[in-house]
Amino acid sequence: MDFIAFHLIFYLFFIPPLISGADTLVVNQSLSGNQTLISLAGNFEMGFFKPGKLPNYYIGIWYKNIKTLTVVWVANRETPIHDRFSSKLKVQDGNLVLVNESNTPVWSTNLITTDKHASVVLLDDGNLVLRYESSSSPPIWQSFDHPTHTFLPGNKLGYNKHTNTTQVMTSWRSREDPGVGLFSFEIVQQEKKYVLKWNRSVEYWSSGSWNGEFFSLIPEMRVPYVFSFNYIDNANESYFTYSFNDPSIISRLVIDVSGQIQQLTWMENSQEWYLFWSRPQKVCDVYAKCGTFSICNEQILPSCNCLIGFEPASWRDWNLSEFSGGCVRKTELKCRIKEENPGFITSYVPVNFLPTFYENKTLSLDESACRRSCLDDCSCDGYSFIDKTCRLWKSENLNSISLVFVSNDFNVEKFELNVKVASKDLQHPIKNTRYKKNDKVNLGVVIGSVIGVVLVLALALFIIYRKKRLVVGKTKMEGSLVAFVYRDLQRATKNFSEKLGSGGFGSVFKGVLHDSSIVAVKKLESVSQGEKQFRSEVSTIGTTQHVNLVRLRGFCAQGSSKLLVYDYMPNGSLDFHLFHKGLDSVLNWKTRYEIAVGIARGLVYLHEKCRDCIIHCDIKPENILLDADFCPKVADFGLAKLVGRDFSRVLTTMRGTRGYLAPEWLSGVPITAKADVFSYGMMLFELVHGKRNSEQFQGSVFTFFPSLAANVVMGGGDILSLLDSRLNREASVEEVTKVCKVAYWCIQDEEHDRPSMSQVEHILEGVVEVKMPPIPQSVKFFIDDDMEDVPFFAASSSIFNESSSTGSSQVHTSSLSGD
Numbered sequence: 001m002d003f004i005a006f007h008l009i010f011y012l013f014f015i016p017p018l019i020s021g022a023d024t025l026v027v028n029q030s031l032s033g034n035q036t037l038i039s040l041a042g043n044f045e046m047g048f049f050k051p052g053k054l055p056n057y058y059i060g061i062w063y064k065n066i067k068t069l070t071v072v073w074v075a076n077r078e079t080p081i082h083d084r085f086s087s088k089l090k091v092q093d094g095n096l097v098l099v100n101e102s103n104t105p106v107w108s109t110n111l112i113t114t115d116k117h118a119s120v121v122l123l124d125d126g127n128l129v130l131r132y133e134s135s136s137s138p139p140i141w142q143s144f145d146h147p148t149h150t151f152l153p154g155n156k157l158g159y160n161k162h163t164n165t166t167q168v169m170t171s172w173r174s175r176e177d178p179g180v181g182l183f184s185f186e187i188v189q190q191e192k193k194y195v196l197k198w199n200r201s202v203e204y205w206s207s208g209s210w211n212g213e214f215f216s217l218i219p220e221m222r223v224p225y226v227f228s229f230n231y232i233d234n235a236n237e238s239y240f241t242y243s244f245n246d247p248s249i250i251s252r253l254v255i256d257v258s259g260q261i262q263q264l265t266w267m268e269n270s271q272e273w274y275l276f277w278s279r280p281q282k283v284c285d286v287y288a289k290c291g292t293f294s295i296c297n298e299q300i301l302p303s304c305n306c307l308i309g310f311e312p313a314s315w316r317d318w319n320l321s322e323f324s325g326g327c328v329r330k331t332e333l334k335c336r337i338k339e340e341n342p343g344f345i346t347s348y349v350p351v352n353f354l355p356t357f358y359e360n361k362t363l364s365l366d367e368s369a370c371r372r373s374c375l376d377d378c379s380c381d382g383y384s385f386i387d388k389t390c391r392l393w394k395s396e397n398l399n400s401i402s403l404v405f406v407s408n409d410f411n412v413e414k415f416e417l418n419v420k421v422a423s424k425d426l427q428h429p430i431k432n433t434r435y436k437k438n439d440k441v442n443l444g445v446v447i448g449s450v451i452g453v454v455l456v457l458a459l460a461l462f463i464i465y466r467k468k469r470l471v472v473g474k475t476k477m478e479g480s481l482v483a484f485v486y487r488d489l490q491r492a493t494k495n496f497s498e499k500l501g502s503g504g505f506g507s508v509f510k511g512v513l514h515d516s517s518i519v520a521v522k523k524l525e526s527v528s529q530g531e532k533q534f535r536s537e538v539s540t541i542g543t544t545q546h547v548n549l550v551r552l553r554g555f556c557a558q559g560s561s562k563l564l565v566y567d568y569m570p571n572g573s574l575d576f577h578l579f580h581k582g583l584d585s586v587l588n589w590k591t592r593y594e595i596a597v598g599i600a601r602g603l604v605y606l607h608e609k610c611r612d613c614i615i616h617c618d619i620k621p622e623n624i625l626l627d628a629d630f631c632p633k634v635a636d637f638g639l640a641k642l643v644g645r646d647f648s649r650v651l652t653t654m655r656g657t658r659g660y661l662a663p664e665w666l667s668g669v670p671i672t673a674k675a676d677v678f679s680y681g682m683m684l685f686e687l688v689h690g691k692r693n694s695e696q697f698q699g700s701v702f703t704f705f706p707s708l709a710a711n712v713v714m715g716g717g718d719i720l721s722l723l724d725s726r727l728n729r730e731a732s733v734e735e736v737t738k739v740c741k742v743a744y745w746c747i748q749d750e751e752h753d754r755p756s757m758s759q760v761e762h763i764l765e766g767v768v769e770v771k772m773p774p775i776p777q778s779v780k781f782f783i784d785d786d787m788e789d790v791p792f793f794a795a796s797s798s799i800f801n802e803s804s805s806t807g808s809s810q811v812h813t814s815s816l817s818g819d
């Protein structure tokens with residue numbers, strides 16, 4: 001006994017104590033409680049963390065300098081410990097081992113070794129490395145070889161040809177549980193591509209094969225300004241790796257619990273993670289994202305909602321954004337008991353997301369026979385009766401594929417699916433207007449009636465306007481805002497029943513005020529400010545008045561309810577007119593040109609003329625509203641400041657399309673008005689082309705309009721061939737050329753190469769001429785290489801022609817050569 005006691009004391013005595021803030025753990029040293037390892041330069045920290053409310057602790061690595069705990073690696077994903085002070089992470093017998101409260105190993109690096117002289121060091125790139133012997137010997141084990149859900153710059157993710165093992169990244173089970181979730185990101189080594197899979201089996205997204213430069217289905221990887229990419233395939237291994245040209249950028253690639261792969265960048269000035277890129281682009285394209293009996297809708301947060309009559313199988317998971325458990329009936333069906341009398345609720349499902357039907361039969365009878373056969377079959381969960389075909393549906397056949405509903409996809413044909421619910425759940429009034437029939441169906445009818453309504457409204461509004469002008473005349477004070485009472489707005493909007501749309505800041509509802517003027521009421525979400533500050537911000541917005549800005553009429557700030565009341569714009573938003581097929585009236589070129597000029601004037605006012613310069617930050621066709629005369633009005637300005645730090649969360653809802661965002665959004669530098677100029681330029685292309693500038697392949701052809709158009713614009717080709725085909729080449733060659741050139745100037749990679757909005761305005765107004773723009777890197781990389789030899793490409797270094805008469809504002813650009 002004495003001997004053992006002595007030995008124990010001796011042993012304890014000689015354990016080198018862990019120096020707080022050290023980056024290394026050596027033999028017999030241990031880490032416990034709130035002790036941490038910190039990498040040499042202080043980039044990363046490792047220790048115990050608790051991700052949720054449960055008393056579950058995990059060993060993790062996180063960013064040391066980021067206040068929002070952001071874990072990049074977890075050791076014991078499946079085996080949490082509960083008392084971090086009596087659990088230990090230690091280097092023992094050549095392994096890194098985590099022992100729990102009862103000194104039982106719950107996690108280990110599991111190396112078979114006799115080597116006792118191991119040490120573990122946390123490096124500044126976030127890698128945890130286990131070495132034997134000296135600190136210069138090669139790693140025996142490293143966390144980078146065992147990624148969890150994060151792929152850090154400098155790491156590699158791939159396949160080891162010696163051990164035939166694939167590195168797999170897996171999502172967390174929920175935001176509060178780092179356990180292995182259903183979604184994974186892994187390499188398909190033979191094809192040199194990466195895929196996203198559900199439950200390690202169903203592939204729902206692919207990067208396309210590496211073609212030496214980029215993954216074929218991620219053409220935006222060619223955008224050169226921030227990343228370096230590399231794919232290595234040698235005798236030992238096959239992997240992809242990426243890094244940043246600017247090492248100060250903090251960025252990570254994660255497989256999120258949503259099933260998306262996301263690139264997030266830390267924004268130093270707003271202190272938040274900003275989603276720069278994600279795939280699949282549509283969250284609803286994630287396989288089985290919402291589970292059974294649910295609807296996935298891109299447009300709202302959360303995207304998953306249960307069908308009427310159903311509720312989440314687990315509220316807890318649902319509240320943690322873990323939706324794959326799906327929904328269950330509120331009231332279980334007792335099929336055999338006849339008097340239960342189940343009924344049906346109709347949902348609308350796009351045809352490309354048809355569930356599998358277990359039986360199809362042609363009935364010459366009416367729908368009631370189909371309904372009857374579903375009622376008679378206890379295992380039938382729903383039916384669809386179209387064209388005399390009765391289709392019966394069972395949820396296990398659906399196998400937890402969400403019913404996907406994308407409200408803004410006007411080209412998708414939808415059909416009715418009638419889902420069986422208990423009679424009790426039928427009686428409840430349908431509270432959620434989101435699922436109302438006319439919200440989401442027969443788009444021809446919707447568009448038709450929208451146009452009808454718009455015309456009638458336009459007329460009504462015109463009359464009201466005229467009347468108001470006569471009656472109210474000049475009594476209304478400039479810049480005065482009405483402070484509305486919540487109840488009045490509730491009444492005006494019929495309890496917020498008629499939704500006009502929803503954006504990052506909240507939903508917009510139509511309302512009619514006492515004086516019968518029509519307004520758009522925006523219900524702001526997540527306003528962090530107090531009432532006083534809110535009022536002062538609102539009054540700033542209120543005094544920002546211009547013919548090309550949507551006018552704020554008033555506001556309401558009662559408790560947590562913050563609402564803004566705007567003029568109603570009868571012609572809706574620009575995206576509707578540009579992108580929705582099947583509209584009878586197409587905006588003609590003259591109108592488009594005037595819209596371009598109008599938006600420019602609105603932005604000039606915001607950037608330069610009003611008292612507090614306002615950067616809009618979210619210029620896109622959805623935020624350009626059109627009045628009865630198609631005069632453009634910029635909407636949503638000033639809200640970035642109002643919503644404060646939440647703004648990057650708002651941007652996040654844009655779901656990572658490069659779309660309208662200037663490259664500087666990625667690097668986390670402060671945003672200037674030139675970011676709006678970039679977005680404006682992207683929008684100009686869409687005005688010309690009548691389609692989104694989306695980066696996609698159609699067959700083998702890559703369609704990114706600014707790239708395709710560069711050949712024509714710079715090469716002096718047939719400019720009208722770029723025009724929206726619905727315009728039948730009816731446009732001024734000179735104007736289209738001018739708009740295209742301005743657009744290229746606006747989307748220059750470097751902020752200082754882009755013109756100011758007043759320069760843009762002057763060009764479009766014909767006051768000054770515009771020179772041939774250089775091709776921005778982001779666009780050039782999509783162009784055939786031989787194009788660069790065209791001498792015409794020796795583009796100007798300044799936006800204005802030498803002949804132009806503007807003395808003052810010359811823009812200097814870097815020359816095109818040297819790359």
Ligand SMILES: *[C@@H]1O[C@H](CO)[C@@H](O)[C@H](O)[C@H]1NC(C)=O
Pocket residue numbers: 014027028
């Ligand atoms: C570590 O502890 C073991 C007993 O668990 C002991 O045999 C060994 O000598 C110790 N190693 C060092 C370097 O202190």
Ligand SMILES: *[C@@H]1O[C@H](CO)[C@@H](O)[C@H](O)[C@H]1NC(C)=O
Pocket residue numbers: 033034
């Ligand atoms: C770490 O834990 C000890 C013991 O519970 C406590 O006294 C100390 O304040 C903690 N240190 C920090 C930095 O939280």
Ligand SMILES: *[C@@H]1O[C@H](CO)[C@@H](O)[C@H](O)[C@H]1NC(C)=O
Pocket residue numbers: 082100101102103104105106
């Ligand atoms: C430690 O882990 C072992 C094995 O998983 C387990 O049986 C034991 O209950 C754990 N101890 C505590 C205190 O949780």
Ligand SMILES: *[C@@H]1O[C@H](CO)[C@@H](O)[C@H](O)[C@H]1NC(C)=O
Pocket residue numbers: 161162163164
């Ligand atoms: C890995 O796969 C190759 C070819 O399929 C095979 O020759 C080799 O023996 C495998 N190695 C291991 C360690 O399984």
Ligand SMILES: *[C@@H]1O[C@H](CO)[C@@H](O)[C@H](O)[C@H]1NC(C)=O
Pocket residue numbers: 199
């Ligand atoms: C995932 O696949 C396994 C078999 O590979 C299966 O047992 C399990 O039920 C699946 N999970 C879900 C949620 O379907």
Ligand SMILES: *[C@@H]1O[C@H](CO)[C@@H](O)[C@H](O)[C@H]1NC(C)=O
Pocket residue numbers: 234235236
């Ligand atoms: C492959 O690994 C061996 C030893 O494991 C090494 O000698 C060789 O250089 C490696 N080959 C490449 C291409 O890295």
Ligand SMILES: *[C@@H]1O[C@H](CO)[C@@H](O)[C@H](O)[C@H]1NC(C)=O
Pocket residue numbers: 315316319
């Ligand atoms: C989930 O969220 C809803 C609404 O926020 C709340 O009413 C409910 O209590 C939450 N449930 C759980 C289990 O967290």
Ligand SMILES: *[C@@H]1O[C@H](CO)[C@@H](O)[C@H](O)[C@H]1NC(C)=O
Pocket residue numbers: 354356357358359360391
């Ligand atoms: C029923 O019809 C649907 C849609 O046409 C089809 O996808 C499905 O395979 C059919 N099912 C059976 C059992 O024939």
